[in-house]
Amino acid sequence: MKAITKHKYGGPEILKLEEVDRPKVKEKHLLIHVKANSVNPADWHILRGKPLFARLSMGLFKPKDNILGADFAGIVEEIGSGVTKFKVGDRVFGEFMDGGAFAEYACVPETACGHIPDGIDDIEMAAVPIAGLTALQALITQGKLKEGESVLINGSSGGVGHFTVQIAKAYGAQVTAVCSSKNADFVKSIGADKVIAYDQENIHQHAGKYDLVVDTNGNLNYADYKRMGKRGVMVGFTTMGHMMAVLLKNIFSKFSLRVFTAAANNEDLNTLAKLIKEGNVKPHIEKTYPYSEIPEAIAYIESMRTRGKVAISWD
Template identity: 70%
Template sequence: MAIERAFLPLHNQPVLSPMKAFTKTQYGGPEVLHLEEVEKPTVKEDHILVKVMANSANPADWHILRGEPILARFEFGLFKPSIKILGADFAGIVEEVGSGETHFSAGDRVFGETLQGGAFAEYISIPATMCGKMPDGTGFAEMAAVPIAGVTALQALITYGKLREGESVLINGSSGGVGHLAVQIAKAYGATVTAVCSGKNSDFVTLLGADRVIAYDKESIHQHTGKYDLLVDTHGNLTYRDYRRMGQRGVVVGFTTLQHMISLNLEAKLRQYPLTQFTAECNTKDLETLARLMQAGKLRVHLEKTYPYTDIPEAIRYIEGMRTRGKVAMVWG
């Protein structure tokens, strides 16, 4: 379900109900983002209008911003962006509820996401099915960091990975946004977790609950001979041979190159290896499952950096370095 695109750029047009937003009119790096006033969206049927209090930055943001890989442009605009306001993850306060919506009320603290953009703004009108209620005691910056990373981790492990209590799982890329939440979720579901990360992040991942840590700069994961019920690759550099050698089944979250993704999936299909690659679909049920885990103290977000909203381009530039421990948030107000 796509977000209602009720945003109009200023450019020589009067703005009746203005709000601030980061807009883009071309593909490129963070430098193509501009903070300007646009029209505040109106709430539609089955939507909620949220006053945004915080966002988080995700790899999806800079992929969409740059129009990479090129295949993404068939969805987001072939020659120039079809969606002017970037941003997926947010947390905020419900200002207005559209007709037909009964789960949320004005004043509720909510978090959610949409890959259709619109979150890097003071307000977002979004389908209610893409939001969840924030648990008591949590902050906006913390919860803005949960949706994409948390739903991806949950669906990789449970929806597609079919992880069961007592099973063993290897999580490649365990210190990043998705990975550090996946370690905690796997432990909450009763799994034995082996985490792969750099040596400098070993202590961090151990504190998250990993039963064993493999430092890839000390031991090559491509030569590791351990056996696991499930392999989850959030980094995207495991080969078909790695999956076959180490895991009974596998789930791919990220990939390093388009060629690697195609060859990996093709070989797995030809040899009938149970490998799943997916794009997470945000929904209220999964968001509120994550909220319950946080309320119970079984899941926490590590915020490496927090920026003011005016530095959203800098936040995206930072995560493009692909060395973030946990998440990066941006706060409005």
């Protein structure tokens, strides 16, 4: 099968399109015939082996796993023993942070998959998993968002951000979104009640008050969370130093600030699928690349100026 491989750490230029052996299905796993992927900031962090401490699990001097990619959509080709929720021929989507999705076939845990609704195409659903799960869990699992509450979403036009806006509205929140002025109309079009353009107003001096502050950009400091929110959720971070500064201040405070990494599970993936089928959430796909141009797709998102998502097609 064809796969996008990496044999050392570096930038997108080190990736190769190679023929490799098709994976064998494992117990409680699915063998997926991949039809589409999306790319995420996690992909280029893993590709470059950063932050450096992450190499303790990824491989100290070279990657343990040679095939990159987490988000996928496709068809179940084969099921392993113990699988109960899926059958051969099911259309599924999901994510597997251990990698292996940028290939014609991928072996992934049953728990990391959800069913694709009828009438929704593979490319659209491939754009959902990591970003959609992060948004849903930031708002509901970590942020405990309730209907009628107000939420400030910093970094509202990117992959995670544009899902966060839509999911917050679907759950009945009043949404204030922070983005650049050029993305203001886009963010309003997906449901934001109010937009703060960070290039026109300094968010670090913003005096608004919200039930929940969600930072998908990662540039809010601890004082920002306490000034603006009753509680906060930190999704992204700009540097390790910035993240540690926020976390250290949080240790000695009673303010509720949650930091987490999204984890795939059937229930949350199927919740996202339901929101999409009912029209409450729609992935915005800025660009779609063929699988042979996955290195170019990763280079594009590394510029950190993506509106919505970047997808990959294997057809």
